[in-house]
Amino acid sequence: xxxxxxxxxxxxxxxxxxxxxxxxxxxxxxxxxxxxxxxxxxxxxxxxxxxxxxxxxxxxxxxxxxxxxxxxxxxxxxxxxxxxxxxxxxxxxxxxxxxxxxxxxxxxxxxxxxxxxxxxxxxxxxxxxxxxxxxxxxxxxxxxxxxxxxxxxxxxxxxxxxxxxxxxxxxxxxxxxxxxxxxxxxxxxxxxxxxxxxxxxxxxxxxxxxxxxxxxxxxxxxxxxxxxxxxxxxxxxxxxxxxxxxxxxxxxxxxxxxxxxxxxxxxxxxxxxxxxxxxxxxxxxxxxxxxxxxxxxxxxxxxxxxxxxxxxxxxxxxxxxxxxxxxxxxxxxxxxxxxxxxxxxxxxxxxxxxxxxxxxxxxxxxxxxxxxxxxxxxxxxxxxxxxxxxxxxxxxxxxxxxxxxxxxxxxxxxxxxxxxxxxxxxxxxxxxxxxxxxxxxxxxxxxxxxxxxxxxxxxxxxxxxxxxxxxxxxxxxxxxxxxxxxxxxxxxxxxxxx
Ligand code: SF4
Ligand code: SF4
Numbered sequence: 001x002x003x004x005x006x007x008x009x010x011x012x013x014x015x016x017x018x019x020x021x022x023x024x025x026x027x028x029x030x031x032x033x034x035x036x037x038x039x040x041x042x043x044x045x046x047x048x049x050x051x052x053x054x055x056x057x058x059x060x061x062x063x064x065x066x067x068x069x070x071x072x073x074x075x076x077x078x079x080x081x082x083x084x085x086x087x088x089x090x091x092x093x094x095x096x097x098x099x100x101x102x103x104x105x106x107x108x109x110x111x112x113x114x115x116x117x118x119x120x121x122x123x124x125x126x127x128x129x130x131x132x133x134x135x136x137x138x139x140x141x142x143x144x145x146x147x148x149x150x151x152x153x154x155x156x157x158x159x160x161x162x163x164x165x166x167x168x169x170x171x172x173x174x175x176x177x178x179x180x181x182x183x184x185x186x187x188x189x190x191x192x193x194x195x196x197x198x199x200x201x202x203x204x205x206x207x208x209x210x211x212x213x214x215x216x217x218x219x220x221x222x223x224x225x226x227x228x229x230x231x232x233x234x235x236x237x238x239x240x241x242x243x244x245x246x247x248x249x250x251x252x253x254x255x256x257x258x259x260x261x262x263x264x265x266x267x268x269x270x271x272x273x274x275x276x277x278x279x280x281x282x283x284x285x286x287x288x289x290x291x292x293x294x295x296x297x298x299x300x301x302x303x304x305x306x307x308x309x310x311x312x313x314x315x316x317x318x319x320x321x322x323x324x325x326x327x328x329x330x331x332x333x334x335x336x337x338x339x340x341x342x343x344x345x346x347x348x349x350x351x352x353x354x355x356x357x358x359x360x361x362x363x364x365x366x367x368x369x370x371x372x373x374x375x376x377x378x379x380x381x382x383x384x385x386x387x388x389x390x391x392x393x394x395x396x397x398x399x400x401x402x403x404x405x406x407x408x409x410x411x412x413x414x415x416x417x418x419x420x421x422x423x424x425x426x427x428x429x430x431x432x433x434x435x436x437x438x439x440x441x442x443x444x445x446x447x448x449x450x451x452x453x454x455x456x457x458x459x460x461x462x463x464x465x466x467x468x469x470x471x472x473x474x475x476x477x478x479x480x481x482x483x484x485x486x487x488x489x490x491x492x493x494x495x496x497x498x
Contacts, residue, residue: 045162046235048145049155049294053318062133063142071187074194079417086196092449098378099415099449103385110374117370119244121363123251125355126336127258131244132313137237140188140230141297144181151177155294181231182223189223235298239309249308254340255354259312261292261303261334262342269303274327285329292316292334302334383416384446384486386476391455396495403459406494407437408474410454414446418480421445426458428472429465429494434458444476458494467498 076083078096085094093100100107122129131138152158152173164170194202197215205211211219229237238245252258262285269286272278278285286303293301295315300307302316320334341351391407399405414420422444426434435442437455446452458472472494477487 046297046299047155047158048297048299048315049291049319050149051295051315051319053314053321055314055318059133059138059142059313063139066134066136066139067143071191074191074199082198082200084195085198087198088196094449097417099417101385101413101415101451103413104415107374107378110370114367114370114374117363117367120251121360121367123248124253124256124360124363126312127252127256128244128248128310128312131238131242131311135311137229137242138297138311138313140226141234143184144230144234145297147180147184148177151180178231181227185223185227185230186219188226189219189221192222193219235309238298238311245308252306253359254343255338255351255357257336257338257351257355258306259302259310259314259317259334260306260337260339260342261286262332262337263303264342264345266303266333285324285327285333287323287327289323291319291323295319306339381415382486382488383414383480384420384422384476384478384488385411385413385415386474386488386490387411388474388490388492390492396497398462398497399459402462404462404465404494404496405457405459408456408458408492410444410456410474410476411451412444412446412454412476413451414448414480416480417448419445419448420478420480420486422476422478424456425475425477426472427475429460429470431464432458432460432472432494434474460494460496462496465494465496467496469493469495 073084074082078094081094083094083096087094091102093104119130148158152161161170161173190202190206191199193215196218202211202215205215233241265284266286267284268282269288270283271288272281272283292303293299293316295318296302297313297315298309298311300309302310314336317334317336321331324331324333337348338346338351338354340346340354341348346354387410389409389411391409394407396404396406410424412422424434424436424442424444426432434456436444437457444452444454456474458474470493471491473489473491475487475489477485479485
């Protein structure tokens, strides 16, 4: 392991520094040799330098929180079962006290709509915050880079190691890194599969090497994807594969809080001695140390303006603040603020006020309405579903006792976690009676979180009805929990033969 040399704050003479160029998506050249060197270093393979500061601590906190949830959630138990399990084989989704069936796909669709609106809202307010702090690609890249730094050292040590010819030492270091990466990737892949297949059984199957072929396949697939994306692809995923990077520009405007270089304050940039009064010398606050480029995980220069490759991680904010501290200048040369704040010289409180603009209010209102509707609908969800299927083989017939009989099948789904005792009744025709075909009763038991197909017969006295179809209603009533009653009324038709 090795550490970085002390920060050189006087890298190039001021005279060699070009004037600041307006923000552009593609850097158009004209940079100092020092920055060109830094950029050529990072544009091949990117070797981000480690950084500490407020936003680095936030990123670590988000890694810890998201991973505690991701790795821990499948091990939580609820009512003697896995609390969160998307059981594809049984076609049931367990989410704590809720059991969703394929018929509940509307809730998943609404959840996607909520996620989309939340993304629009947060992007309109604060750019790619999700990318910088909570996106799995960023989070796993952070974890893998942390391992890499612990084993190979910081930026310069990694560059030197990669430039060295292969030796036993290099092989040992690289093998150690990949061993730890593969362990993390394997754990991540296994955990991911544990959301779709009971994780305790999965753990036992893994120990005894008795998993099924599909479990092996998906586990290896996700482990490989994690290893490849976080170990090798890294920023390329954010730059070239992520669609969000491409369409974020339509959601961001001049009032969005994004990581911004204050060119008014920073230009003209250039190296200088701490002892000179740079303002008197006609210089801006940027000392052109290129550290903001060296720490950037996507290898861009934020001084070129907002670029779609910027994931808003704030690493350049942290490092620039340390430079400003060393130079005894005010912090915030690079900061989270809006483009308008820089061009119009707005204060942070004025910028914050402008956050509440029409598009943000529209997104917030829509999101609030959809979330309220979603929660209300879930809270008042009827846990009993009944579908009436007419028996097409026996439309209607006269049976002993002078009765007309129709046969139906009731497809009953109990989505609650309590067994249901249900009472059946039929109305719409005088003296209509309903009984289960197997047991001859008007009550049915449906176990917790299960479904049942119940054949029933419905009878009415012959001679009281005209031949043809008569509309009827089949009612199912039951209780679940301590005192909640469920009722489902389904329409069907009763056929009277000639
Ligand atoms: S913006 Fe800050 S970190 Fe970047 S080169 Fe200028 S002084 Fe250095
Ligand atoms: S420019 Fe700054 S905020 Fe954007 S990705 Fe690079 S380091 Fe992160």
